[in-house]
Amino acid sequence: MLQVGIIGGAGYTAGELIRLLINHPNVNLNFVYSTSNAGNKITAIHQDLVGSINLIFTDSINSEVDVVFLCLGHGNSKAFLEKNGFSYETRIIDMSNDFRLREHEMFHGNSFVYGLPELQKEKIRSANHIANPGCFATALQLAILPLAANKLLKDDIHINAVTGATGAGTSLTKTTHFTWRDNNFSYYKPFTHQHLGEIHQTVNELQSDFESEINFMPNRGNFSRGIFATVYTKFEGSLDDAKTLYNDYYKNAAFTFMSDEEIHLKQVVNTNKCLLHLHKHDNKLLITSVIDNLLKGASGQAVQNMNLMFNFDEKQGLQLKANFF
Secondary structure (H helix, E strand, O other): OEEEEEEOOOOHHHHHHHHHHHOOOOEEEEEEEOOOOOOOEHHHHOHHHOOOOOOEOEOOOOOOOOEEEEOOOOOOHHHHHHHOOOOOOOEEEEOOOOOOOHHHOEEOOEEEEEOOHHHHHHHHHOOOEEEOOOHHHHHHHHHHHHHHHOOOOOOOEEEEEEEOHHHHOOOOOOOOOHHHHOOOOEEOOOOOOOOHHHHHHHHHHHOOOOOOOEEEEEEEOOOOOOEEEEEEEEOOOOHHHHHHHHHHHOOOOOOEEEOOOOOOHHHOOOOOOEEEEEEEEOOEEEEEEEEOOOOOOOHHHHHHHHHHHOOOOOOOOOOOOOOOO
């Protein structure tokens, strides 16, 4: 059994991660670290786990665990690792954006591998440290990977994507209060969202001659979880050409699937799936991509990466069913 620790245990992604790990057949959850909740029951924060777990939060770590998940705010993972050491054998999976970009991937001689399985599964298998992708970055890269991998991005990419309230984390702000979010819709960080760095990095590595714009408009939806993204760009081939391209690229993907029918969020919420749908209009290809931001966009993908790192079945502990009604 793997001994597993979680750093930063009070947030939404940590709650989902705990739920996944306590039901994983190859894992023992060794500790959940939270300085603000040390000594309190985990179920006092993650109330859906009542009856499933008896652990309490701790403010100390076990540096000898097999794998540790960092569920800290952006900018805090590196600082935590500077102050707290783990054994050489401990694998690290970071959920923040601290190590996702190439210029930040090295830490004390260790390289963080970008953990998007559909992009570089074999590198993940042999990695000791993983930088888990961002939620928007996951949904959007999965929409365009087959085009970039085949050097077929020839023009600007236009993206409109909506995320649920959990994407903003647990801290209350003006735009996360129920009275503001309910029956409301708004954009934020137009054309400048931080996940664009990851997307540009991947596209440029797959298609070095890509010099067009990636125009990304993120939106806040009045629902709790999920990302619904529409992406379009010029494509010279037919719809059948595009379908062949995408089906071939994802034929061995464990959780990314093509749908011939139009897709919607309820198909993926509470699962680790990404569903993609293609539509051709004149010379434009429209790709719709839907994921659960807390699972395939965060904790589920982190467990998927853990499975790959330790040679488990990729789907172990992730056979989750959508709550369709």
